Amino acid sequence: MAAMTREETEALIQEVLEVYPEQAKKDRAKHLAVNDQSLEKSNKCITSNRKSLPGVMTIRGCAYAGSKGVVWGPIKDMIHISHGPVGCGQYSRAGRRNYYVGTTGVNTFGTMNFTSDFTEKDIVFGGDKKLAKIMNEIEELFPLNKGISIQSECPIGLIGDDIEAVAKKANKEIGKPVVPVRCEGFRGVSQSLGHHIANDAIRDWVLDNNEGKETAYEISPYDVAVIGDYNIGGDAWASRTLLEEMGLRVVAQWSGDGTIAEMENTPRVKLNLIHCYRSMNYIARHMEEKYSIPWIEYNFFGPTKIAESLRKIAAFFDETIQAGAEKVIAKYQAEYDAVIAKYKPRLTGKRVMLYVGGLRPRHVIGAYEDLGMEVVGTGYEFGHNDDYDRTIKEMGNATLLYDDVTGYEFEEFVKKVQPDLIGSGIKEKYIFQKMGIPFRQMHSWDYSGPYHGYDGFAIFARDMDMTLNNPCWKQVKVPWKTAESDAVAVAASA
Amino acid sequence: MPSVMLKKNGEGKLVFYVPKKDLEEVAESIEFDSPDKWGGEVVLSDGSKYYFEPMDVPPTFPITLRAKRIDD
Numbered sequence: 197m198a199a200m201t202r203e204e205t206e207a208l209i210q211e212v213l214e215v216y217p218e219q220a221k222k223d224r225a226k227h228l229a230v231n232d233q234s235l236e237k238s239n240k241c242i243t244s245n246r247k248s249l250p251g252v253m254t255i256r257g258c259a260y261a262g263s264k265g266v267v268w269g270p271i272k273d274m275i276h277i278s279h280g281p282v283g284c285g286q287y288s289r290a291g292r293r294n295y296y297v298g299t300t301g302v303n304t305f306g307t308m309n310f311t312s313d314f315t316e317k318d319i320v321f322g323g324d325k326k327l328a329k330i331m332n333e334i335e336e337l338f339p340l341n342k343g344i345s346i347q348s349e350c351p352i353g354l355i356g357d358d359i360e361a362v363a364k365k366a367n368k369e370i371g372k373p374v375v376p377v378r379c380e381g382f383r384g385v386s387q388s389l390g391h392h393i394a395n396d397a398i399r400d401w402v403l404d405n406n407e408g409k410e411t412a413y414e415i416s417p418y419d420v421a422v423i424g425d426y427n428i429g430g431d432a433w434a435s436r437t438l439l440e441e442m443g444l445r446v447v448a449q450w451s452g453d454g455t456i457a458e459m460e461n462t463p464r465v466k467l468n469l470i471h472c473y474r475s476m477n478y479i480a481r482h483m484e485e486k487y488s489i490p491w492i493e494y495n496f497f498g499p500t501k502i503a504e505s506l507r508k509i510a511a512f513f514d515e516t517i518q519a520g521a522e523k524v525i526a527k528y529q530a531e532y533d534a535v536i537a538k539y540k541p542r543l544t545g546k547r548v549m550l551y552v553g554g555l556r557p558r559h560v561i562g563a564y565e566d567l568g569m570e571v572v573g574t575g576y577e578f579g580h581n582d583d584y585d586r587t588i589k590e591m592g593n594a595t596l597l598y599d600d601v602t603g604y605e606f607e608e609f610v611k612k613v614q615p616d617l618i619g620s621g622i623k624e625k626y627i628f629q630k631m632g633i634p635f636r637q638m639h640s641w642d643y644s645g646p647y648h649g650y651d652g653f654a655i656f657a658r659d660m661d662m663t664l665n666n667p668c669w670k671q672v673k674v675p676w677k678t679a680e681s682d683a684v685a686v687a688a689s690a
Numbered sequence: 691m692p693s694v695m696l697k698k699n700g701e702g703k704l705v706f707y708v709p710k711k712d713l714e715e716v717a718e719s720i721e722f723d724s725p726d727k728w729g730g731e732v733v734l735s736d737g738s739k740y741y742f743e744p745m746d747v748p749p750t751f752p753i754t755l756r757a758k759r760i761d762d
Contacts, residue, residue: 481695485752580712
């Protein structure tokens with residue numbers, strides 16, 4: 197199918213909106229747009245970060261998911277208590293594949309679930325005593341933990357427990373950082389507020405508490421922190437090697453494979469490198485204001501964007517780093533040229549639709565373009581307007597933009613646009629596979645990865661080829677497309 | 691009275707950031723921008739106007755300040 201014109205795309209949006217009642221139609225129309233590269237500001241064409249209406253199928257998460265699941269969870273040497281009923285922690289346990297090095301249960305705790313397991317009694321009489329008790333238990337059973345964070349679930353805010361007081365008391369008793377995070381699930385419209393709350397908790401309980409302390413290591417002029425890389429499938433490692441090869445010293449990883457000590461050391465770096473802008477820009481802005489640390493956004497998906505980012509990062513430093521960046525790009529050129537030579541002929545011209553969260557809806561576009569593919573539709577689960585500002589220039593003209601898309605809209609768009617590949621979450625995966633369309637789960641790389649860096653690009657290309665050119669798609673018979681229905685359709689159109 | 695985070699961008703222009711509103715704009719003009727007086731009315735590139743209490747010394751950026759929104 198040829199690329200759609202602006203008019204066709206607009207007509208498609210109108211057609212999809214047609215089934216909604218008046219009010220819902222008015223509301224949803226603001227979240228669907230046709231990309232226009234000439235716009236500087238996204239608020240001219242799209243509304244985002246608004247409450248999802250009851251009745252639409254949204255795939256957003258909650259504030260607890262944003263804090264425990266995204267920002268705090270990967271910090272491996274701390275114990276994160278899911279404070280409240282048992283389910284929230286258990287059903288989100290280890291699902292995001294934030295890889296780390298360490299012995300789980302001894303000095304690292306990433307894939308474990310710690311919960312205060314609230315029951316009726318705790319709701320009625322309050323859970324503060326229980327919280328204090330389990331922190332002492334944790335200290336006894338896991339003495340090598342480097343701190344505790346208390347991740348509030350909904351009931352904590354509803355019954356008004358004073359977790360801050362308990363945290364301060366426990367901090368005195370055990371002498372390790374104890375961080376209360378007020379990330380009750382009902383706060384905000386999506387996980388996005390959870391990221392913000394988590395960032396604020398880091399600011400108030402980690403960075404502020406650690407001011408004026410001596411550094412345990414010698415500061416170098418090339419210290420940087422990688423912020424907003426969650427090491428999904430080993431992403432942060434694939435990024436870190438490139439930065440180290442160009443001569444920089446990565447002293448902190450936030451928060452994939454990260455530790456509390458790295459966080460405490462971050463205010464001494466020379467530059468903060470932000471990969472996931474959406475979840476960690478708050479703390480970068482804070483550090484810029486308070487500690488005068490500049491920050492830049494970078495993109496390590498696909499060789500074009502990697503080279504661009506490496507040069508952008510190097511421009512902050514002296515000639516040795518700038519030469520280092522060129523050396524790294526040259527060193528890997530043969531490798532990524534071979535990847536492109538192998539996969540581009542198999543993938544070129546294929547069209548992709550994305551619907552994910554965080555940074556991916558815009559960051560992976562470059563990687564697809566390196567393989568000759570085209571992204572024809574993209575959208576954020578919980579993006580804000582500043583995300584869409586950054587997306588407009590990355591996307592082609594007259595492509596689809598959809599914010600907090602509903603299940604119905606996404607399916608209808610796919611039926612009309614007929615992409616060759618869809619990248620979205622697990623809840624969408626089987627619907628689209630049953631429709632006979634190749635699909636990659638792009639939240640945690642469909643159990644593959646890493647996708648960052650040059651090493652990751654090779655895996656990315658292989659995975660896309662493996663999915664798209666899989667012979668199974670020819671065998672899929674969509675149930676509603678039988679020989680009979682085709683005959684009926686022909687008869688009807690005649 | 692939003693809290694506004696102000697910083698200078700690469701070209702030395704003032705960048706306006708209001709976290710609650712996802713507003714990230716470049717300031718087109720500042721009423722007073724000299725070594726002995728800073729503040730007053732600020733016009734952003736999207737046309738909206740904000741007012742800062744004038745100060746005797748220009749602040750060091752980045753900084754968070756309270757601003758008043760001026761509606762026309």
